[in-house]
Amino acid sequence: MEYVIEMNHITKVFGNFKALDDVTLCVGKGEIHALLGENGAGKSTLMSILFGLYQAESGEIKINGKPAKINNPNDANNLSIGMVHQHFKLVHNFTVLESIVLGRETVKGGFLKMEEARKRIMDLSNHYRLKIDPDAYISDITVGMQQRVEILKMLYCNNDILIFDEPTAVLTPQEIEELMKIMKNLVDEGKSIIFISHKLNEIKAVANRCTVLRKGKFIGTIDVETATKEEMSEMMVGRKINFHLDKPELKTGEVTLEVKNLTVVSRSSHKNIVNDVSFQVRKGEIVCIAGIDGNGQSELVYGITGLIPIQSGKVTLNGKDITKESIRKKCMDGLAHIPEDRHKHGLVLDYNLQENIVLQTYFEPRFQNKGMIRFNAVREYARKLIDQYDIRSGQGEDSIVRDMSGGNQQKVIIARELDRNPDIVIAVQPTRGLDIGATEYIHKQLINQRDKGKAVLLVSLELDEVMEVSDRILVIYEGEIVADLDPKTVSVQELGLYMSGSKRSIQHEKEA
Ligand SMILES: Nc1ncnc2c1ncn2[C@@H]1O[C@H](COP(=O)(O)OP(=O)(O)OP(=O)(O)O)[C@@H](O)[C@H]1O
Ligand SMILES: [Mg+2]
CATH class of the missing domain: 3.40.50.300 (P-loop containing nucleotide triphosphate hydrolases)
Incomplete structure (x- = not known):
């Protein structure tokens, strides 16, 4: 050759x-x-x-x-x-x-x-x-x-x-x-x-x-x-990979996250990029928002998590209205977010690994004493997560996050968000860029959250992931939820029809 x-x-x-x-x-x-x-x-x-x-x-x-x-x-x-x-x-x-x-x-x-x-x-x-x-x-x-x-x-x-x-x-x-x-x-x-x-x-x-x-x-x-x-x-x-996921039976509880009539207006086109969306996520279930990229799923998540202002609507977490709360308050109330753009919204690239691990918790007493960071406690905590989540980098907890490999940067975010023991995890493309072993691990972690009785809202563009991990699929098309499907009974082909707008089973309330 x-x-x-x-x-x-x-x-x-x-x-x-x-x-x-x-x-x-x-x-x-x-x-x-x-x-x-x-x-x-x-x-x-x-x-x-x-x-x-x-x-x-x-x-x-x-x-x-x-x-x-x-x-x-x-x-x-x-x-x-x-x-x-x-x-x-x-x-x-x-x-x-x-x-x-x-x-x-x-x-x-x-x-x-x-x-x-x-x-x-x-x-x-x-x-x-x-x-x-x-x-x-x-x-x-x-x-x-x-x-x-x-x-x-x-x-x-x-x-x-x-x-x-x-x-x-x-x-x-x-x-x-x-x-x-x-x-x-x-x-x-x-x-x-x-x-x-x-x-x-x-x-x-x-x-x-x-x-x-x-x-x-x-x-x-x-x-x-x-x-x-x-x-x-x-x-x-260097070992065999299990391509199949084990998922215990679904046991749902009360509503954790409720989104009601949420509308978000696009900054550039001034159209409703999220149009009057309502849904619930219960304890113990993984609800997936499926759709072709650009149908409003990013803006929906930004609206819920507070990254962009909403036009109208209401977001409740465990029965409490969090629509107008600050992002820090939302975090403290039990909301976790694994963002789509890990560099823009997930990490401070020039901070090191341990600093990134405590971004939302550094002010808690376990990491702070009389206004001073307890560096040893932060280091110890970071080491624990590095070990638990198999985060690989050259200098361990002192690695500058910018120098870490893409997949390991993602693991830092996932470790930080899940270990805060949130009531709802909003995970957007959580396995993007992860290798097969790490993907398997993250899927298990999300299922684990669900089995602990926590709620998970997954946004994914990957149909394999959608079909395998979720308990319920909400299809978003042009800013509206057009179907509420059971992954056990729907076929990939049918899902595709909903995603491309050729089919819909939920009519818009105002039209109906
Ligand atoms: N500039 C740097 N300084 C220190 N360590 C670095 C630097 N660049 C890469 N590394 C380390 O070298 C190793 C290999 O990183 P690399 O980015 O090549 O991985 P990769 O195979 O591309 O992984 P991924 O699939 O996650 O993108 C990682 O452990 C990373 O932390
Ligand atoms: Mg790479």
Whole structure:
């Protein structure tokens, strides 16, 4: 096989932590090569070395058979290597268009020639069906669109070697289908792709070969076609994974969370993005809000948790009206939130792990004495959660959260929210970016909450997750709840009909 990339014996150390230990990766020309490994296995680090963001301590890189020294991303670009990062590196107060041309501006007589760039970008956007709004600000668009912007940015540079670091983690099932097609088109056009994903179905669907890493070590490279999902996951975690979830019988109690006639108006379109929504979540049940991305589920959660103002409606928790309470008060009243955008709403990235663990509890007597933080107590508590939730990072409780792997950042939030022993957990895409083992663990934790008699409101775009974890499915379409379904009796196809608006079983009260 002719290799476009050879990374041989790569070792990378952070402080006294070995993130990569003698790793080898060889990518053939015109292939889609998957990179698989648990959260923190070193996938992004390996790609950052290839892209010139980090330097390896030892090892060599060859591009098209020639030894290459990649000192920075410009060197990578010159070698025709492009990368879509796991956590986007977009400038928030730039528009979509500005973000894509950044670094590749066409200039004439000292002035930016944006019109040419706009045309090329819109052509690419149409050609690859990556829908964007060129004039929207990055700060206002969904993570799905940010992802498309990153992909377009890479295509705009016309690179031959494309690195996709978990592109599907933030996309909807429909968008994932599209992306798979795009990737296949790109290799047909002669490009080579490295594709990182935790979803074995996706790897099965597009990749030719797959390299597996475990805890910074190279485990092997396999042919995807002949390998089974079980084999791949066993290589990855070193044990067998149970793909089936055990769920004891449902025992519901009183109403924990009640949402009544909630309406949220969109800041940009001034339409009701959440329109007169009412539902209840009882003790001991997991209610899932299912829907295609952008149908108001994010705003519904923001409205309940207090992240954006609501137009009208009422939210009660254990019979108490919490609609107008502060976020801290809501937390203290028993509301926990695992947010959709973990960087924006879930973590303070430049704080360390232990500081992030006590963000909502640092003022409690167990962590504070006469206005002084009890650092030892915080440290001890963080260590307990790190152990319990298997949070992996280089420096334990002192790790700066920004430097942690994506999946482990997510585990920090989950540990913090669940350990507060809340009455209701609102979990939005809680397993986004988590490896198979961690996903299994989180699902068990949510089911555990339910079995303890707590309420769970799950918002998920992943149908497998919706079907497997929930006790009841509320389908949201264009800001309205259109169906209340039992996952035991509804089929995925039927669910799809409700989600796409072709069917509805709950009429809008005001119309009925
Ligand atoms: N700049 C850094 N400083 C210190 N430690 C780091 C840094 N970057 C990465 N690490 C550590 O290296 C390890 C590998 O991280 P990496 O981001 O490569 O994992 P990953 O395989 O991409 O995981 P995920 O699937 O969660 O994205 C992690 O334990 C992480 O904490
Ligand atoms: Mg990563």
